Amino acid sequence: MKSPFPEDTGSSPASSRKLDGSRFEHRTWLFDLDNTLHNASAHIFPQIHVSMMAYICRHLNVDEAEATRLRQTYWKRYGATLLGMMRHHGTDPRHFLQQTHAFDDLASMVVSERGLKQMLRRLPGRKVIFSNAPQQYTEAVLALTGIRRDFAAVYPVERFRFQPKPATAGFLHLLHKERLDPHRCIMVEDSLPNLKTAKRLGMKTVWVSTSSRQPSYVDVKLASVVDLPKRLGRL
Numbered sequence: 176m177k178s179p180f181p182e183d184t185g186s187s188p189a190s191s192r193k194l195d196g197s198r199f200e201h202r203t204w205l206f207d208l209d210n211t212l213h214n215a216s217a218h219i220f221p222q223i224h225v226s227m228m229a230y231i232c233r234h235l236n237v238d239e240a241e242a243t244r245l246r247q248t249y250w251k252r253y254g255a256t257l258l259g260m261m262r263h264h265g266t267d268p269r270h271f272l273q274q275t276h277a278f279d280d281l282a283s284m285v286v287s288e289r290g291l292k293q294m295l296r297r298l299p300g301r302k303v304i305f306s307n308a309p310q311q312y313t314e315a316v317l318a319l320t321g322i323r324r325d326f327a328a329v330y331p332v333e334r335f336r337f338q339p340k341p342a343t344a345g346f347l348h349l350l351h352k353e354r355l356d357p358h359r360c361i362m363v364e365d366s367l368p369n370l371k372t373a374k375r376l377g378m379k380t381v382w383v384s385t386s387s388r389q390p391s392y393v394d395v396k397l398a399s400v401v402d403l404p405k406r407l408g409r410l
Contacts, residue, residue: 208306218284272309
């Protein structure tokens with residue numbers, strides 16, 4: 176079987192496998208969920224968009240144009256519609272998330288890549304989910320993709336006090352609860368604002384994207400998360 180770790184020049188595959196693996200044994204991987212470990216854009220995000228628009232229209236008594244403007248404003252300012260709704264309209268976060276993440280057949284909507292489970296099990300180090308999604312949805316997606324057992328801890332947005340990424344407060348809460356040194360953490364994300372916060376705190380960063388650019392605060396860029404073990408040498 177091909178080594179999941181890059182080979183060092185002048186060393187055998189077996190020795191480099193051991194060397195690179197041991198270097199990550201005491202590090203912690205912080206994985207985003209949507210559009211990082213599975214493709215949420217295919218089916219899930221379109222439905223969430225419709226549900227959020229309907230929620231805002233209904234609860235704020237506004238039309239779709241105003242709902243769109245509010246969502247765009249809150250996304251740009253806070254990185255999440257939820258935080259804007261909480262701060263400016265007193266929205267109950269649990270009710271908002273429950274209403275906007277309700278799916279009749281989630282199993283048919285989850286799209287994950289072949290080899291995801293094998294990649295996670297070959298990847299050295301402790302693994303934690305760090306997601307802006309609600310707990311029930313997060314746990315359901317992890318179960319459907321068959322990767323829940325590969326994570327030592329799961330942090331949906333409820334567990335960091337509804338302070339979604341990229342807000343620093345959510346990062347600091349997770350680091351405190353897990354007793355983590357950010358300099359020994361690696362953030363794996365599809366969102367650049369979230370990675371920017373991670374880098375500012377001292378973490379290594381992995382951007383899951385097909386973009387041709389790579390900002391200075393991104394250490395590794397991958398088109399697919401399953402390629403992560405091949406790039407350990409750059410972390």
